[in-house]
């Protein structure tokens with residue numbers, strides 16, 4: 001990657017390798033890790049080599065120049081955990097990269113906007129929508145709002161101001177995204193505080209891979225950890241009905257909005273933790289949140305799970321074993337390996353993919369399709 005901070009900034013831990021070298025290193029590492037389950041060829045989905053992240057967060061660093069003027073810089077940690085001032089980043093999308101210097105110049109020129117500014121978060125879309133969250137260590141007053149509105153208009157972005165117990169939304173708190181999957185446009189609104197996949201091009205290919213490896217079914221899909229419906233909405237085209245659950249209120253709000261945007265009426269989104277949903281489905285406990293859902297109406301043949309780094313808990317793992325088909329997307333190969341120890345007692349792996357969602361870092365996303373054997 002053509003980055004002047006490569007090897008200094010701690011974000012890209014595999015800085016000493018070319019794109020292909022870092023990818024091959026991760027492929028070999030994961031082949032070895034999962035060799036006790038499968039020796040099949042993995043499907044490999046590559047990232048762009050630079051400018052692939054549609055969200056990014058930077059600290060703000062303050063200092064005085066020789067004339068006593070306040071100078072603002074974006075900052076990251078270096079490998080020794082010291083502050084590293086940066087003026088650009090090769091990981092972020094072209095839109096974020098282009099906006100970074102313009103924004104810092106505007107912020108720096110106005111004390112109302114720059115004073116006690118602590119961090120900046122960018123959330124962009126491939127349709128060029130851009131949400132910028134400015135995080136402060138001070139109470140935001142009406143005077144801040146006026147100034148923030150000015151740069152919102154000048155830079156054609158949406159601004160949110162955050163401080164302790166304060167969230168000020170100037171226009172709205174989401175961005176619009178359109179993903180073209182299998183020649184069909186799917187529409188999403190990504191909430192500022194909800195989970196979104198960081199690498200849009202790899203995300204599109206992950207969804208595509210899941211669709212390619214899912215047979216159209218006259219039965220139903222059960223999804224856990226559904227976020228804002230990133231997989232749910234395209235995948236719903238393959239099933240009669242979908243029941244999808246997720247712990248975050250923000251993500252469920254986003255999922256419901258996304259369903260409307262795509263005019264889909266076959267999905268029910270419920271805010272529940274995976275652990276609670278297992279209790280509800282097994283009728284161990286009654287939940288008010290499930291009162292409008294007749295669980296007996298569903299005839300599930302597939303479970304789709306995209307859990308956080310901690311992977312599945314014991315009860316969710318046990319539940320998954322009852323389904324004929326399991327689709328498991330994982331951002332942590334260690335917990336995926338642990339979960340497969342159990343899932344492969346009843347299911348066989350029929351397809352395995354590695355998605356290089358986090359290029360130049362040690363992280364890699366995996367996808368596994370399992371079918372019931374007994």
Ligand SMILES: C[S@@+](CC[C@H](N)C(=O)[O-])C[C@H]1O[C@@H](n2cnc3c(N)ncnc32)[C@H](O)[C@@H]1O
Pocket residue numbers: 195196197224225226227228229230231245246247248251272273274275306307308331
């Ligand atoms: C890796 S994200 C996947 C989201 C979605 N599949 C996507 O592609 O955007 C994991 C999601 O699990 C949710 N989550 C975390 N812990 C959970 C739990 N115990 N039960 C249900 N959902 C949980 C998070 O809020 C997050 O939205």
